[in-house]
Amino acid sequence: MSMTSNVVKVGIADLKITRAPEILRTSGLGSCVGVVVFDHSQRIAGMSHVMLPDSHLSKRDDLNEMKYADTAIDLLIDSLLHDGARAYALKAKIAGGAQMFSFSTSNDLLRVGHRNIEAVKQRLSHHRIPIIAEDVGGNSGRTIEFFPDTGILKVRTVNMGEKEI
């Protein structure tokens, strides 16, 4: 295997599926949540960069399904199954959902990190997909990388370095 794996970048409110040796990366997660769902033995994984908890928040008809926890996770699972993952083998790892600013405010959108985490967990549980590792909450931004061949999720923060979950 080559030392320099190809990195598939996942943007904001974006979603990508890939297989080893490619790796998935999303950068600068704040209150957003990075959701990885994967079938380890098939070496296939999908990553979603969820921005908001609930598609019912949308004020539009043509909503971006990759933006909301409920619709993005449905889409993530559908795409994985379509590409050969097996439903019973799917597992998840999640990271993000920080509270970046400490405003004391009535504005719900500024506490969106916590609500994103809850919404992601609820939707994964709805699909009976176990979350086997998580690094959520706090008040730091995160950059995450997932390696489909090992199932390792690397989480990097500015102040606390890098860890593997």
Added chain:
Amino acid sequence: MSFLENLSSYQLDILKEIGNIGSGNAATALSKLLQRKVDMTTPSVKVVSFDEVMDLVGGPDKLIVSVFLRIQGEAPGSMFFVLAPDEAEQFVRQVTGLKKFSFEEYPIDELGLSALHEVGNILSGSYLSALSDFTKINMQPSVPSLNMDMAGAILSEGLMELSVESDYAIIIDTTISEDGEKSSVNGHFFLLPDPESFRKIFKALGVED
């Protein structure tokens, strides 16, 4: 996207002027504070995807120091004053006279952080009050929040309101730079009005279509 697509060039010019007035005022305040000449570029108004917002400061992974506040009142929105960490350090040293202020030495000097917070407060306050006077729209700043972290994590917070309605942001971006021989500081002012605020601003200035 429909609203953004329909902005006329006249309306875009108005938004540029908004940026001009606000950041001009802030640059004057900054120049008094530093007792040096501060230059600013002509503001640019960009319609960009959320990913492109991060690219304006060098990508979502880039470490930035930012003062963020919510604009409250009739035309709500978000405002950022963004500096690179080394520039923010320089900035603090100049304002406070602290010679060794650094974000890498823990614990970070409280006085330095407080000064930075206050500078952010003054700059964003002067930006907003000029805007409020010009448009006759009532706008008040929330208490600003100072943060050093990845650009993506910080800036996406200012996109939350917009994201409910759109996948694009209209960002009014002004770069300020200090004109000095030894050292110069470059910063960005980002003004991100909430979707409904554009209509109010245009209405207040009599440029409804």
